[in-house]
Amino acid sequence: ARRGYPEAVYCEGKTPGQVAAIAAAVRDRPDVVTLFTRAGPEHATAVLGELPDAWHDADAALLAWPPQPPPPTGGLVVVVAAGTSDLPVAREAMQTARYLGRPTELVVDVGVAGLHRILAQLGLLRRARVVVVAAGMDGALPSVVAGLVAVPVVALPTSVGYGAAFDGLAALLAMLNACAPGVAVVNIDNGYGAGHLAAQIAAPPPAGDV
Amino acid sequence: ARRGYPEAVYCEGKTPGQVAAIAAAVRDRPDVVTLFTRAGPEHATAVLGELPDAWHDADAALLAWPPQPPPPTGGLVVVVAAGTSDLPVAREAMQTARYLGRPTELVVDVGVAGLHRILAQLGLLRRARVVVVAAGMDGALPSVVAGLVAVPVVALPTSVGYGAAFDGLAALLAMLNACAPGVAVVNIDNGYGAGHLAAQIAAPPPAGDV
Amino acid sequence: ARRGYPEAVYCEGKTPGQVAAIAAAVRDRPDVVTLFTRAGPEHATAVLGELPDAWHDADAALLAWPPQPPPPTGGLVVVVAAGTSDLPVAREAMQTARYLGRPTELVVDVGVAGLHRILAQLGLLRRARVVVVAAGMDGALPSVVAGLVAVPVVALPTSVGYGAAFDGLAALLAMLNACAPGVAVVNIDNGYGAGHLAAQIAAPPPAGDV
Amino acid sequence: ARRGYPEAVYCEGKTPGQVAAIAAAVRDRPDVVTLFTRAGPEHATAVLGELPDAWHDADAALLAWPPQPPPPTGGLVVVVAAGTSDLPVAREAMQTARYLGRPTELVVDVGVAGLHRILAQLGLLRRARVVVVAAGMDGALPSVVAGLVAVPVVALPTSVGYGAAFDGLAALLAMLNACAPGVAVVNIDNGYGAGHLAAQIAAPPPAGDV
Amino acid sequence: ARRGYPEAVYCEGKTPGQVAAIAAAVRDRPDVVTLFTRAGPEHATAVLGELPDAWHDADAALLAWPPQPPPPTGGLVVVVAAGTSDLPVAREAMQTARYLGRPTELVVDVGVAGLHRILAQLGLLRRARVVVVAAGMDGALPSVVAGLVAVPVVALPTSVGYGAAFDGLAALLAMLNACAPGVAVVNIDNGYGAGHLAAQIAAPPPAGDV
Amino acid sequence: ARRGYPEAVYCEGKTPGQVAAIAAAVRDRPDVVTLFTRAGPEHATAVLGELPDAWHDADAALLAWPPQPPPPTGGLVVVVAAGTSDLPVAREAMQTARYLGRPTELVVDVGVAGLHRILAQLGLLRRARVVVVAAGMDGALPSVVAGLVAVPVVALPTSVGYGAAFDGLAALLAMLNACAPGVAVVNIDNGYGAGHLAAQIAAPPPAGDV
Amino acid sequence: ARRGYPEAVYCEGKTPGQVAAIAAAVRDRPDVVTLFTRAGPEHATAVLGELPDAWHDADAALLAWPPQPPPPTGGLVVVVAAGTSDLPVAREAMQTARYLGRPTELVVDVGVAGLHRILAQLGLLRRARVVVVAAGMDGALPSVVAGLVAVPVVALPTSVGYGAAFDGLAALLAMLNACAPGVAVVNIDNGYGAGHLAAQIAAPPPAGDV
Amino acid sequence: ARRGYPEAVYCEGKTPGQVAAIAAAVRDRPDVVTLFTRAGPEHATAVLGELPDAWHDADAALLAWPPQPPPPTGGLVVVVAAGTSDLPVAREAMQTARYLGRPTELVVDVGVAGLHRILAQLGLLRRARVVVVAAGMDGALPSVVAGLVAVPVVALPTSVGYGAAFDGLAALLAMLNACAPGVAVVNIDNGYGAGHLAAQIAAPPPAGDV
Numbered sequence A, B, C, D, E, F, G, H: 001a002r003r004g005y006p007e008a009v010y011c012e013g014k015t016p017g018q019v020a021a022i023a024a025a026v027r028d029r030p031d032v033v034t035l036f037t038r039a040g041p042e043h044a045t046a047v048l049g050e051l052p053d054a055w056h057d058a059d060a061a062l063l064a065w066p067p068q069p070p071p072p073t074g075g076l077v078v079v080v081a082a083g084t085s086d087l088p089v090a091r092e093a094m095q096t097a098r099y100l101g102r103p104t105e106l107v108v109d110v111g112v113a114g115l116h117r118i119l120a121q122l123g124l125l126r127r128a129r130v131v132v133v134a135a136g137m138d139g140a141l142p143s144v145v146a147g148l149v150a151v152p153v154v155a156l157p158t159s160v161g162y163g164a165a166f167d168g169l170a171a172l173l174a175m176l177n178a179c180a181p182g183v184a185v186v187n188i189d190n191g192y193g194a195g196h197l198a199a200q201i202a203a204p205p206p207a208g209d210v
C-alpha cells in the first residue's frame, strides 16, 4: 500500500487473466486493502475466482479485499449524486472513501432543477468534513453545495448528457469555474479519485506517515 | 425595420465615419427605432454628432434613436445578472427588450453561491413572462432559475472568468446542458440577441406581421 | 409534475428494469403526464409491460402515458426538419410540445439547398407562435427561418453529417451565430428540450403556477 | 510567377524594411504581376516608396504592381459579401481574381436573414462561372447560394461575430458542412486564396502551362 | 435532378426499407441519374432488389442508376489517393465525377514520403482540368500537387491515421492551410462532395441552366 | 464574510472607481477580512486611497484589509512553485491561505526537470496538512508531489509555456490526469481559489459554522 | 525497403485478404525486413498463412519477417513504460527498434507516482543512447526522465486514462510542454513511429545512404 | 549547466530587472554557456548592461554568454525554414545547436509548394546527422524531408498562417501525423527546444556524463 493507503488495480485496460494474477498475488497480503476499480463482469469473475470472499459492488464496478473495510475514523464524507445516472460513479467514490477508513453517507437525486431537494439535506451536509458532488450535464451542483457549506467540496464530473455535454467536458469546465470558493475538481467519471481525495481531506488529525 | 422590429447597427467592425453615415441616414426615419450596439466611445461620439438627442447607455455600449422607447406592451421581461461583471451585457439585454417595447426589470448579484439572494427575488421572477439570465464562470444560474419558474429562461453566457472559462465557453456549454427544461441559449456576450429573443417571447398576443 | 409540466424519464442511462419500476410507479398517477425519452426497443418493452396502453412513437424513441395528450391550448408550434435524417429528433420535439398541450404541425425536407421548399411553407410558418427548426450539417436553416418570421425560432442542432460536422458541433455553432435575431438554441439532438421550450413560449397567456 | 500566376508577398509577418527590399527587386520584373497581401499602412508606405505607381486598395490591405491588371479573360467571377463587415476580405478576393486576369463583380449585404436580397441578385449569380461567398457568423450564405447556381461556390469564412463565432471557426465548419454540393472551402479570412482559386476555376479553356 | 446534376441519396442515416422505397420511386425516372452514397451491404441489397441492374461499387459504398454514366464531356478529372487506405473515399470521388459526366483517371499510393511516386505522374496531372487529392494523416499531398499544377486542386481529407489525426481533423487543417494557392477543401471523407465539385469545375463551357 | 471566510473582491472586470467604492464600504467592517484579487496598479491605488493601511502584495496583485492576517490556526499550508514564472500565482495562493488564518510556507523553483530540488524539500512537504503545487508547461509536478506525501495536493495550473501550452490547458489536463491519487485541481491561474481550498482542507478540527 | 530501413505494412485499415496478398509478395524478398503493424488476430492469421515462420508479438499486434532481427548495432535503445497499460505500445516501440537493428531493453511500471522506481533504473537509463518513454494519463514521465539523462528522450503518449485524458490528448500536450529539454514527441499510441525514430537516433555512426 | 549542457534563461515572463540580476550572477561562471531565450529589446538591453560582450541575435531573440560558442563537435545539424516567416524560430534553433557545440547550416525558403527548392538541397540534407524543419501553415515540409533522408527529422511547428492555422496547431498536428517515419515533434515556436534536441541527437559518440 503506497503511502499507507489501499492499493488500487485499474482493471479497464487489463485482461481477466492479468487481473486474476494480481488477485492471486494479493491473497498473501491481507494486511493491505486492495481495490479493483472499473471491473466489468469478466474482471469481477476473475477476482472472485481467486478471492471468493472479496466484497463486490457491481453498480460501482468495484471489488475490495479483504471484504471488511477498516473501522471508520476521521471526519464524515458525504457523497451527493445529482441524478440517478450519476449513481455508479458516486457509489465508487463513496465505497473508496469507506475502504480508506472514513464514515460515509450517500444522497441521491438532488439536482439544482429542484432546489428544495438539496436544501432538505442541509443538516447532513453541514455534518460533513468534506462533500463529494457527482454531477453531469451542466455541472451546476458543486457551485450550489459549496455555497451552502464551509468545508471543501470535491467536484466529480460525470459523462452524462446530450451531445454538447461532450462526454463530461461541459460539467468539468463548469466545475473548474465554480462561482463559490472551496471546490476541488477531479477527472471525469473518476469516482475512485474523488473518494480517495475526500478520504485524505477527512483524515484524522495525525495523518500518519506517507 | 425588418419584421416590424428595430433596426440594429452592429458597430464593432465599423469605423466611426461609417457609423456616422448610418446615423445621418437614420435621422430621416423617426418611425423606426434604431439601436447602435457594441458602440465604443468613438462610435458614441459619431452617433451623437448626428443624433444629439439619441439615448446612450455607456455601460451597455448602446445607443437608441429616437430616444424614447415605445410604450411597453406584452409580458414582463426580467433580466438577471449573476454578478457585477455580467452587468454590461445584462444591461444591453434589458435595454434592447425595452426598445422593442416590453416592460423590463433588472436584478443584479444573485449568483448561485448564495442561494438566498435569488430566492429573495422569487416574487419578481414569477411575475415574468420570460427571464433573461446573464452569467459567466460556471453558467449555473439559468439551471437554478429555470427550476424556479414555469416560463422560458433565456440563458446569456458572458466571457467572465479565469483561464478555464475559455472566454465564455464553459458557461455556454453549461447552459446548453441545463438540467431543467425551458432554457434558450444565445451567443456569448450577445446581450442584444438575448433581449431581442426575450422581447419576441413576451410579445403581446397578436404578434403583428413580420 | 415539476412546475405544472409533464414528468420526463430520460431512459438512455437506465436499465430496462429501472425503467419498468418507474413505469409501475407512474401507473398510480394518471393526473400527471409522463414522457419516457430516448427509449430504445428494450426500454419500450419495459414501459409497455407496465403501461400497456402507453402511446409509443418508435421513430422518436418516445413513450407517453396517459396515452391521450391534453387538449391543445396556446399558440401553434410548427416543427421543421431540414432533411429526412433530422426527422427522429424533430418528431421528439413535436410530440413533446403536443403532450405539453400545444397544437403542433410538422414539416419535413425543407433544407436551404432548395429555398423554394421552405418558401412554400411561408403561410404555415407565419401562423406559428414559435417555430422549432431541426437541422444538422451546416445548421443554416434557423437563420433563414428567423429571417422569415417575427416569432421566436428554437434552433435544434442534430448530429447528422460527415466528419467535420463533429457530431452536431458545426450545426450548434452555426445556430449560436445565427445572423437573424430571435434564435433560441438548445443542445444537440435534444428534441425533448426543444419541444418543451417551444411549448413554454407558446403557452396560453396565464402561464399557470410553476 | 510560379505556375504562370502572379507572385504574392504575404506582408503580415514581415518588417516594412523587408517588404521594401522585395518591392525594389520586383521593380525590374514588370512582366510579372506582384501582389502584396495583408499590407498594413506601414507596409503600404514601404511598397509605395519603391513602386510609387503601384495600385493600392487600403480596405483590402492589398497592393499590386504593375498597377494595371491583365485584360480580363475567362469566365465571370462574382464575389458576394454577406455583410458590411465581410467587405475587406471580399474585396481582397475580388482584386486577386482581377489581377489574375478575370472579369469580376462584387455584391454586398446579401445575408440570409433577408432572402430577398440574395434572390434579387439571381440574374448576376447565374452569369458567373464561379461565385465567391464571404460570410462570418453562421456561415450560412454559401449553402444558399450553392443551391441557386450550378457552378462552383468558393466559400470564404470570415472572423466576424460574437464569442461563439470563435474567430471564424463557426463559419468555417458550417461551410465544410454545406448541405448543397459544389462548395469549395478556403481558410478563414483568406481572401487572396479564395480569389486565386476562383480565378483558376474560371480560367479560359487552355489553362496554359503551369 | 436539382440544378441539372444527379440526385444523391445519402444512405447512412436511413433504414434499408427507406432506401428501397426511394429506389422504387427512382425506377420511373430513367432520365435522371441517381447516386446512392454511403450504402452499406444492406443498403446495397435494398437498392438492387428494386433496381437489379444498378451499378454497384462496393469499395466506394456507392450505387448508381441507370447503370450507364453519361458520355464524358468537359475536362479530365484526375483523382489521386495518397495511400491504399484512402482508396474507398477516392473511388467515391472518382465515380461521382464519372456519373456527373466527366472523363476520369485514378492514381493510388503516391504519398509525399516518396516524392518520386507523385513526380512520376506529372504528365497525367498536367492533362487534368482539376485534380482531386485524397489524403489522411498529415494531409500534405494537396500542397505538393498544387505546387505542380496550374489547375485547381480539390483537397479531400480522410479519417485515416493514429490518435492525433483526430479522425481527419489534422488532415483537414493542413489542407485549409495549404502553402500553395489553388486548393479547395471539402469535408472529411466526403468523396461524393469532392467528386461533385470537381465535375462542376471541369464542366464544359456552357454549364447549362441550374 | 460568507460562510465565516473573508470576502473577496475580484477586480479584473471592474473600474478603479467601482473598486474604490467597495473599499470605502469595507472600511466600516474591520471585523471582516476583505481580499482584493487581480488588482492591477490602478486598482491598488484606488483601494489604498480608501484604505491607506491595507496590505499590498504587488507581485500577487492582491490587497488585504485589515492588514494584519488572523493568528494562524490549523495545519500547515505549503505552497510550491515549479518555476519563477509561476511565482505570482503561487504567492496569491499563499497569501490567501494566510489571510484565511493558516500557517504557510512557500518553496520556489523545484520543477521536475531536476528531481533533487523537490526531494530536498521532502522534510517540509511532510510537515504539511496540504500542499499547493503551481506549475505551467507540462503540469507534471503535482503528480510527483502527490506521490511523495500522504496529504491532499491542490494542483494549480498556470498559463506559462510555449504555443501548445494553450494558455494553461496542457497543465490543466495533465493535473486532472495525475497518476497519483489525492490531487485536487482548480482553475488556471486561480491562486485565490487554490489558497482558499487549501485553507479549508487545513482548517482546525471544529470547522465552525458556515 | 525505403531509405535502407524495413518496410512497414499498416494493417488497421486493410482486410485480411489485402494483408495476405502483401505477405505473399513479401515472401520473395527475404533481404528486406517487413513489419506488419497494428495486426489484429485475423491479420496475424492472414500473414502467418503466407509466412508461417514469421515472428509474432500478439501483445504488440506486430509481425516481422524474416523472423530473425538483424544483428544489433548502434547505441542502446531503452524503452520505458510508465504503467502496465502502456505495455502494448511500448512493446511495439521496442520490437520496431530491434528489427531496425538496435540493441534494446524494456522497463515497466516506473510511473512518477513512485519516484524510487524510475530512480532504481538510473544505471540502465544512463547506458542508453536514446530512451523511449511511453506514458498515458498526465504524460509526466518523459519530463522526469529527460531531467535524468543527457541523451534524447522519445516521448510516446498513450490513450490510457479517464475522461479528461481525451484519448491521449492530455499526455500528448504534456509531453510537448516537457519542462526539460531534449524531448521528441510522436503521435498517440504510435509505438512503431517511436521505435523507428529511436533506432535512427541510435544508428551507428555511418548512417548509411538513404 | 544541468546535464553538461548550457543553462537557459527563458525571458518571456520575466522583468528586465530579473533578467539583469541573472545576467550579473552568470558573469562569475564563464565556464558555463548561458542562453537567454525569448529576449525582447528590453531584455537584451538588460543582459548587455551586465554582459556587454554577450553575443546577440535580435532576429532570434537570443543572447549567449560567453559570446564564443564551443568548438563544433559531433554531426552536422541542418536547419531548414520553409518560408521567411519561419526564419526567427529557425535561427533560434540553429544558434541553440551551435552554442551546444554542433556544426550547423541554415537553409531558407524551401517550402513544398516548389519542390525543386528542397530537392536542390538534397546534397546538404544528406550530409546531416539530423535535420530541423521549421514550418507553419500546413506543416507539410517535415514529411517531405523525412522521405528524403535516413536521419531523424526534428519538426518545429511555427505559429505562421491564416485563421485556421490556429496559431500553429494545424502545423503541429500535421507533423505529429507525418506520413514518413523518423519525425520528432517539439512545441510550437520552440526553436530552443528543437535546437537542443538536435544537438543531443548529433552529439559525438561518448555523450558524456549527464
Ligand SMILES: Nc1ncnc2c1ncn2[C@@H]1O[C@H](COP(=O)(O)O)[C@@H](O)[C@H]1O
Pocket (backbone or CB within 6 Å): B007, B008, B009, B010, B037, B190, B192, B193, C178, C179, C180, C181, D083, D084, D085, D113, D162
Ligand atoms: N447580436 C446580434 N445577433 C444577431 N444579429 C445581430 C446582432 N447584432 C446585430 N445584428 C443584426 O446584424 C445586422 C446589422 O448588420 P450591419 O449591416 O453590419 O450593421 C442587422 O440585421 C441586425 O439585426
Ligand SMILES: Nc1ncnc2c1ncn2[C@@H]1O[C@H](COP(=O)(O)O)[C@@H](O)[C@H]1O
Pocket (backbone or CB within 6 Å): C083, C084, C085, C113, D178, D179, D180, D181, E007, E008, E009, E010, E037, E190, E192, E193
Ligand atoms: N456528401 C454530400 N455533401 C453535400 N450534400 C450531399 C452529400 N450527400 C448527399 N447530399 C445531398 O443530400 C441530399 C440527400 O438528402 P436525403 O433526402 O436525406 O437523401 C441531396 O440533396 C444530396 O445532394
Ligand SMILES: Nc1ncnc2c1ncn2[C@@H]1O[C@H](COP(=O)(O)O)[C@@H](O)[C@H]1O
Pocket (backbone or CB within 6 Å): E083, E084, E085, E113, E162, G007, G008, G009, G010, G037, G190, G192, G193, H178, H179, H180, H181
Ligand atoms: N506509425 C506510422 N507512422 C508513420 N508512418 C507509418 C506508420 N506506420 C506505417 N507507416 C508508413 O506507412 C507506409 C505503409 O503504408 P501502406 O502502404 O498503406 O501499408 C510505409 O511507408 C510505412 O513506413
Ligand SMILES: Nc1ncnc2c1ncn2[C@@H]1O[C@H](COP(=O)(O)O)[C@@H](O)[C@H]1O
Pocket (backbone or CB within 6 Å): F083, F084, F085, F113, F162, G178, G179, G180, G181, H007, H008, H009, H010, H011, H037, H190, H192, H193
Ligand atoms: N523552450 C524551452 N523548452 C524547454 N525548457 C526550457 C525552454 N526554455 C527554457 N527552458 C528551461 O526552463 C528553465 C528556465 O526556467 P527559469 O528558471 O524560469 O528561467 C531551464 O531549466 C531551461 O532549461
Ligand SMILES: [Mg+2]
Pocket (backbone or CB within 6 Å): A145, A146, A147, A148, A149, A150, A151, A180, A181, A182, F003
Ligand atoms: Mg463553501
Ligand SMILES: [Mg+2]
Pocket (backbone or CB within 6 Å): B145, B146, B147, B148, B149, B150, B151, B180, B181, B182, C003
Ligand atoms: Mg422552469
Ligand SMILES: [Mg+2]
Pocket (backbone or CB within 6 Å): B003, C145, C146, C147, C148, C149, C150, C151, C180, C181, C182
Ligand atoms: Mg425573425
Ligand SMILES: [Mg+2]
Pocket (backbone or CB within 6 Å): D145, D146, D147, D148, D149, D150, D151, D180, D181, D182, E003
Ligand atoms: Mg449548386
Ligand SMILES: [Mg+2]
Pocket (backbone or CB within 6 Å): D003, E145, E146, E147, E148, E149, E150, E151, E180, E181, E182
Ligand atoms: Mg497550383
Ligand SMILES: [Mg+2]
Pocket (backbone or CB within 6 Å): A003, F145, F146, F147, F148, F149, F150, F151, F180, F181, F182
Ligand atoms: Mg499522495
Ligand SMILES: [Mg+2]
Pocket (backbone or CB within 6 Å): G145, G146, G147, G148, G149, G150, G151, G180, G181, G182, H003
Ligand atoms: Mg536530459
Ligand SMILES: [Mg+2]
Pocket (backbone or CB within 6 Å): G003, H145, H146, H147, H148, H149, H150, H151, H180, H181, H182
Ligand atoms: Mg526518413
